[in-house]
Amino acid sequence: MEEKKAEGGKSSQAREKGGASRQGGGLSQILSFAGGHRRFTYLGIVLSAVSMLLGFVPYVCIWLVVRDLVAVAPDWSAATSLSTYGWVAFVTAMVGILVYFGALMCTHIAAFRTANNMRKACAEHLMRVPLGYFDTHASGEIRRIIDGSVGLTETLLAHQLPDMGGTVAMVVGMLVMLFVFDWRMGLACLFAAVISVGCLMSMMSGDRMDYMNKYQAAMDRMNKAGTEYVRGIPVVKVFQQTVYSFKAFHDAIKDYGDMAHEYSVTLCRVPQSLNLTFVDGVVVLLVPAVLLIAPGVTDWAKFLTDYAFYAIFSAVISTALQRLMFVAAYTQQAGNAMSRISGVLAAPTLAEPAEPRHPADASIAFDDVSFSYEGAATPALDHVSLEVPSGSTVALVGPSGGGKTTAASLVPRFWDVGSGAVRVGGVDVRQIAQHELMDQVAFVFQNDRLFKGTILDNVRAARPDATREQALAALEAAQCSDIVAKMPHGVDEFIGTGGTDLSGGEVQRIALARAILKDSPIVVLDEATAFADPENEALIQRALARLAKGRTVLMVAHRLSTVRGADQIVVLDAGHVVERGTHDQLVAAGGLYARMWADYQTAVDWKIAGSRGGSSGAAPSARGAAAGADAAATGREA
Template sequence: MAKKNREPGAVAQLLEFSGSRRPLTYVGMALSAVAQLLSFGPFVCIWFVARDLIAVAPNWDEAAGIAAYGWWAVGLAVASIAVYFCALMCTHLSAFRCASNMRKQTCAHLMHLPLGYFSTHSSGELRRVIDGCASSTETLLAHMLPDVAGAVAMVVGMLALFAVFDWRLGLACLAAVAVSVACLMRMMSGEGMEFMKQYMGALTKMNATGTEYVRGIPVVKVFQQTVYSFKAFHDAISEYSHMAMNYAGTFCRTPQVAQLTVLNGLVVFLVPAALLLAPGEGDFARFFANFAFYAIFSAVVPTAMAKLQFAGEASQMSADSLARVRALMAAAELPRAQHSQHPADNSVAFRDVSFVYEGAERPALDHVSFEVPAGSTVALVGPSGGGKSTAASLVPRFWDVTSGSVAVGGVDVRDVDAHELMDQVAFVFQTNRLFRQTLADNVRAARPDATDEQVLAALHDAQCDDIVAKLPQGIHTMLGAGGAYLSGGEVQRVALARAIIKDAPIVVLDEATAFADPENEALIQRAFTRLAAGRTVIMIAHRLSTVVGADKIVVLERGRVAETGTHSELLVRGGLYARMWADYEQAVSWKISSAAGAVASGSDAGSRAETGDGAAAGAPAIAREGGEA
């Protein structure tokens, strides 16, 4: 029977990221072991001093070799420090390369993942995996592995010293070490391993929710809320706190107290052993010197065992970090086109498209078919959750369809080179972020080789002249921390400038006016007109007034095409779109009026607002045109 290939351990897998510097880790571990053995030298020299002094007592002047032992002790101590320094240099070089390669490989892998992957994985979560996990492995490789090698060398050295001095007293020291190791194993196995997974998961969760909380601080401040308004963030902190306190208090307290007591009270083992053995000793002076050696040497044991404890913790954290990195690396990359084809034009066609999100119970799109002729504007509307954004995201291959096909220029997008496809499509979302760079660099993100004149032209077409005029250094003004800040509507217009300068033949607009005030919305609409000229436009909107002039409107409901047609055609049919339009007209007719009796114009203009209904005089009330407040 063929033997199964055993998967390498976590440390071996981590060292694979070190590449050519991997051998330095082993060199560092060997040097650390040598350094630990050299550190025994001063204690041995002290034993020789004690032995000689006891042998000549009380004629201390006859102990002539004491000075030489002292210099040997100093030399061995310095040598131990120097060798340990070299050991850490080697392991750090390997650890830094490991962390660097881990970050590079994970980031490189992310570059090949579908863009939709980032909508289901928060930036805080990914940051924790890429940066936090790499940092946690650095501690293990740079410090803990050489310390483990030193701890092993300490135990081996103690076994050797048993034969050189008094094995019975040495065995008493080793008993304390055995108790300490048993306590450590109790904390780090079984429930301890499970806790480390939960601990790392809690850190990742706190990073993700914390990032979202920081981004939402403006909302919290506007409405005078507290951290409790962000229940997810509060719950993540509470969960982490309770988990850590319960683990430390109920699981670790007893073994940790036991092992610390044993190590720091090692004389509790030595003194009884010495008292039992002393009466039977013929050479009491030599026995007392041996006891003095082990009593002094016992100070090394807690330090070495503490290093071993930290190494065990770092090993568990690194194993979990490696598992998270492997999970990220296992995410399926966007399949590359085997035989790349070139779109004939900028038309878009959905052909019996179905799409199901991972883990979802029902499809987000269910046998959807419609066409967007080259140069036309098609609007996707419908109730929330109908599949509008999902459909738009399939055009630039944020995801690949589950069945059916999405074609650009008559070619399935899966058969178009990914770079060429991205050059074909520009998109503007309802929430856009600007980089901490100049305004010009933010616009150039879509076209890095653009000149200042081209940037200015794109900003002009995007109705951003007022933004450029108010910035102290114009397009070369820094945005973000330490620079200028733009409003939400202004950010949308800069995002439109990006799309304009990209000059892609297909444009996807996903709720681009969702959070704009009336003034910015008017400017954005004018920018849309410039952006849409001669291009194929797929527009997603909840404000139906923005899609009235579309060449075709596709109404999506629960992932299916409910109806298609122009604005006037759909109104005549009296279907879902007509009902949505009626609701929209009713909604936009509502306005704020005075509760003191002022009402909207209409047949009920003389209606009164009575304060007895709970509206105080002079307080604002909601009114509808043709109705009463």
């Protein structure tokens, strides 16, 4: 639609599930969707921590085995407790695995419920937003936000959060274990850990925190540009272009590459090299510590046992720090995903009237209406006033961007006016219950869509309780008899999403049947013949005449042949009403409409010249199509 502008901001006053707004951010905001299952998250974190602490027991058992073997060397048979230590290590390892499995069960239950509640909250909120929201936000974009972002938060709760609890327990247990046997060797190991943490913080703190947002933004740009490139491949082949013609795609890849190179090479190369050197080389740092300690050693058996323990246990330090890094990264990603979900939940909703009023008739009135799209510099409508008496037909025409579609969309409250009022039956549409307003208005758009199902199901979508005979009558009134006749299963024929087995004009006629079956007293038409061929246009015009009979019709049109029979034509330009009257009156006035009509007549008479100055004969067919459309438009009950 020509007047739709991208919505730049989101309202901060969003109604959410239960009527309460969720406060806070990050993890607390995510957990607010868990409800009563939040306790499973906490239980899972505790069990994961217990499992991690149990994982230290085998290391202690190894130390005990080495201690006993060194103490009785070379009489190994005297070490009678080795099997006991082995069984203790085995049992605790198995118990640790089972406890961790229980932790994951708990967190997965909570994660699935949280994801379910999050999707429900988004769906319920989207049911209350203005229908115009879906014009400025593509369905694919909304799906990516909800499914992709919910998936990230689900991974955080199901896996990363219990690992976070286990990691905290690992760090605490590691610090205790480092100083339990020999504080000097423990200090050497801790020195490596401190350097590693410092390196990690230098890569993930300060200005570098913004790189996750930059990464997501770069990925989004690359995905959008890539989709555009794939869709444009036929154009590239037809016109013999090269991939370099898709500069946006090339620039998106280059921007992503530059960002990744700057972060990984310029900012992270040195700290990551130091991190890996010290973390993976902890055992090397033990050597100078041993050389310093060795001169004062009296109990060499214990000393060697302690060294063996720290040499083996040093591997835990690397594991603990890597887990900390991954948990931090996933937490940041989940926070970014939650902000996207919050953006959906912050979309402004339509307020229901406290005391609904009922329209007296099917008239429509615009009372000094002004409206601006979010972020737009100029208003789409500026102090517009017009009336559509009950049972009459009023057409909105004018240059593209003049405000025609915007005006039509304000009647069913696709958007709410900025000032003034739109009235149906003498009642402000904001004072009519939404379900009653929807019952009062039927829509036919230039890009109507069909659902994946049978033709009968698509027509019944307007009124599910309609009988088969009523749906068939609506199809006949909408000039769909030829469509039904060519289908092997008639109205029970299964068609794909968007009517993939039908032409654009056939889809439009079935959409008209849907509107006829709804039997609403008001009909809003937005360029219903935009994508129709001449034959389908004539049929659609007959169906429109049947639909308009006895109803109030507000129609948006670019093809002026379709509005000649309207009771009144309103010309909109730059959001203002510049002319109004019948076709003959406006043509005689010599204003904007007269110029548009002259241009339209010129377009109808246009023909393709032959290579030798002759005519191809294209003009007569165009003139005939226009004449047929005029006849259908003029004959209201054709």
